[in-house]
Amino acid sequence: MAADSAIILVGDNPAALEAAIAPMRKRLSRRGWSRKVQAPFLEAYAPSAGRLDITCGLDGHGILIGDLYDRDGGRLEGRERGVLGCRPLDSARARDVCSTYWGRYLLVRRFSGEVAILRDPSGGIDCVVWRRNGVTFIATGGGDLIDPWLPDTTSIDWGEVAALVRRPGEHRHRLPLTGLTPVAAGELRSIGDGTHRSEQIWTPAEVYRRRDPAAPPDLRASVVLGVTALAGTRKWIAELSGGLDSAIVAAALTTDQRGRVAAWVNHYVDHREGDERDYALAVARRHGVTLTEVRRVGLRLGARRLEVAADGFRPASNDIDPDYNDDIAERIETLDAWGSLTGQGGDAVFFQMPTLLIxxxxxxxRRFGARVEVLHRLSRWLRRPLWPTALARDWREEIRHRSSWTHPWLEDLRGVPPAKAMQISALSFCQTFQGPSVRSRRGPCINPLLSQPVMEAGLARSSVDLTWGGRDRAAARAAFADTVPSVVLDRRSKGELGAYYGRAVAEHLPFLRDYLLGGALAEAGLIDPSLDARLTREHLLWRGGHSELLSLAQTEAWVRRWRDRLAARAA
Structure with missing residues (x-):
């Protein structure tokens, strides 16, 4: 399980709690887990060498898990955390917490026979809840350690699995397991005997609707706040891909924090589109750090490797590149780093998407005050005319694209214009990057550009301002113009690894053909008959589809793993 795994048990009464825990004590101990919190009605367990800070409320009826910061970036410690954990947690209090603090956290509070759970708006720590025999269970990870505690009704939800197969690689909030309830980022969930209430306390759409267009949060200050607070004084493995977003994260760190980065890692391949070392080296030289260059050859792909990442509550979409994840995991362990820092999420929050919807x-x-020059620059940037028919077609396509998504952030987009709605759908997809992967088993994977202050700064700006002058991520480029090398700022292309992945996946076609066409998904009738014709080298190299195949393989591995786990539990 991930380094930030934990499970909280809240009993309706002390006897129910003890009955749940007593038969599991030896199992927990053998797996290297220990008790972090003990109170009459609740207990919390996590790996003894885990990375989560877990604090009991001062009155013994609440728990705070993870890192919480005030609006100046100050980390809550000791008694402050205990006080927060002992206050009532209703809608008003949850809104106050989300407006006063931010971070990667779960806040849990027991009251009047119910349990309230608030998950932070960034979704930095996963959260799944269920009830069994008078106990509420709150888990941040889905490893097989928890199997004896799962509800008797838990089974694979084949309808949700079918949805994953239809849209491979896309984040789905709903779980492909019955009897378990996911808590969304920014959601307050109340659960008890016969009670299941949900309220979305924080949503991107609400941030946009409540913004002050004349005075949005300072973008640079928000990024610096998010990056420096989350990095803290810990040692990290940092991604330096050569792109703008990872360069901004590097620039936002303080000099001391950059000195604590154990390795600045760049993965490259032997063709021009996939070799971004020149850009990464420019960033490294700017900050006086050394770039660790990792040459990629092929792709590790097999049943055993896929199964390693298949224990979560969902297929491990964040582990789609096994070689990258294995490399970062090994560096975290060998260099004794706390975890990894990435630039993931910048494309969404800074608005990289080229679209007429802007x-x-x-x-x-602006209604009748719309500026002709904005429309002209947009047309020049996209090299497309802004005819009403083209605008309407792109809007319909975006609505169709997100129509099957299930994330609560997309349920209320009233008053949100089309390109901003596209940004919100991109941010909901970015919850994939907050999910588990092999590297997160060694240490947390931190994505500072998806932190609450950075998301709110991006959401408070119109898509026009974020792309001012007809340039993707224009506001972010301007904000960091003095700290990011011009060769990166002025770059108009992104690294392209499609051809590399196509060739790498093609080397594993015999395995994939057998694994997918003779596997659990095929047995359930969920594999498209046309997949057989697409499992050819020619199709992969000329038409693409490697991402679909990798995602299907992950879903297949997940189904096989959970089928075995549930069967073993029933035996």
């Missing part, structure tokens, strides 16, 4: 946002937000 023009619709200009018209939506």
């Amino acid at each position: 023009g619709l946002d200009e018209i939506w937000e």
